[in-house]
Amino acid sequence: MRNVHSRPRGERATVTTITSRFAAIDFETANSNPDSACSVGLVVVNRGRIVRREYHLIRPPTPDFRLTWIHGLTWIDVRDAPTFGEVWRSLRPLLKDVGFVAAHKASFDRGVLQAACRTYRLSAPRKPFICTVELARTTLGIFPTKLPDVCKHLQIPLNHHNAASDAEACARIVLAARKVGWRP
Numbered sequence: 594m595r596n597v598h599s600r601p602r603g604e605r606a607t608v609t610t611i612t613s614r615f616a617a618i619d620f621e622t623a624n625s626n627p628d629s630a631c632s633v634g635l636v637v638v639n640r641g642r643i644v645r646r647e648y649h650l651i652r653p654p655t656p657d658f659r660l661t662w663i664h665g666l667t668w669i670d671v672r673d674a675p676t677f678g679e680v681w682r683s684l685r686p687l688l689k690d691v692g693f694v695a696a697h698k699a700s701f702d703r704g705v706l707q708a709a710c711r712t713y714r715l716s717a718p719r720k721p722f723i724c725t726v727e728l729a730r731t732t733l734g735i736f737p738t739k740l741p742d743v744c745k746h747l748q749i750p751l752n753h754h755n756a757a758s759d760a761e762a763c764a765r766i767v768l769a770a771r772k773v774g775w776r777p
Contacts (some may be wrong), residue, residue: 619759627708634760648757678713
């Protein structure tokens with residue numbers, strides 16, 4: 594079985610925390626710059642139940658929107674929204690007691706989070722990320738592993754490229770993996 598998580602140096606998580614509480618996150622970006630987050634979805638799971646759902650539009654650093662065709666968001670949708678720095682101040686406390694953060698193609702969402710934190714001079718959370726693409730492949734044996742395919746296989750409702758829906762889908766993939774015995 595391949596390793597599906599990565600933990601930053603010096604990060605320690607207790608077994609109790611990891612097995613009982615985690616978060617799932619999804620970002621949509623305005624363009625190919627990793628700090629161009631234009632929406633974020635965050636779901637917190639505690640003891641197998643979703644206990645918090647958050648969705649926020651984000652005003653990216655520039656009005657350069659090149660990925661509207663993917664998520665449907667435009668500069669007009671977000672020009673009056675808070676910046677990442679403003680949104681993150683309310684979301685960061687939700688990660689305080691989680692053992693890990695799940696994301697589909699975790700390297701992308703971790704990269705957006707780290708880049709946006711750098712742009713706004715914030716410290717990025719030092720939490721391990723679990724990749725639900727890898728979980729789907731290695732633990733659940735699902736192929737192909739695009740989020741819509743995994744959700745269809747697991748009968749998880751999905752409004753793809755809506756950050757709230759994608760984050761909840763990731764949380765539900767982790768919960769499905771737990772049902773078959775997966776542990777971080």
